[in-house]
Amino acid sequence: MKIKLTSIYVDDQEKALGFYTDVLGFTKKADFTNGPFRWLTVVSPDDPDGTELQLALNDNPAAKTYQQAIFKQGQPALMLFTDDVKADHERIKANGGTFAMAPTAVTGATIAQLNDTCGNLVQLSQLAHW
Known part of the structure; x- marks a missing residue:
């Protein structure tokens, strides 16, 4: 058994698509419309057949x-893991992302939080290597 899909609520799907692709760097995976319903997912470009959001x-x-x-x-709705939170922080800021928390060392990790502009906080986490 594995997780193939998870969801996050957004107040504007087109705006969210722009944020998750242009700012975070994800890739659009699915985009289907049926009447007023739109099924929209993104994936990591590093794992295009992996878990969809x-x-x-x-x-x-x-x-x-x-x-x-x-x-x-101030609770994140989504947690993403990275191997280099400081580099991702700089890349995302350069792409227009707004951080509520710069990279901060906490027990066992370094975390940063940003606003996805669609009603959610997203946390980036880099686990400490023991």
Whole structure:
């Protein structure tokens, strides 16, 4: 058993697609429309057949309340792992990303957090090598 897909709610799918591809560097994997519904996913360019991230339109009132509450608390909705958080921080800033937290050493990792401009905080994590 393995995880093939996970979802994140976004308030604007087109804006989210721009952020996750142009700013973070992911690749669009799927983009299908059926009436008002749009199935939109991105993947890591390093693993194009790997886990997909669905950019799901947040038109569910319960999900929107949850999304807004965790954002307000400063809790990331998505955690991404990297081998070089400082280099990714600089690359993402150069691509227009806005960080709520610069790379910071914490127990067992260095983390950074940025706003995806679509209602979520995204955390970048580089695990410490023991």
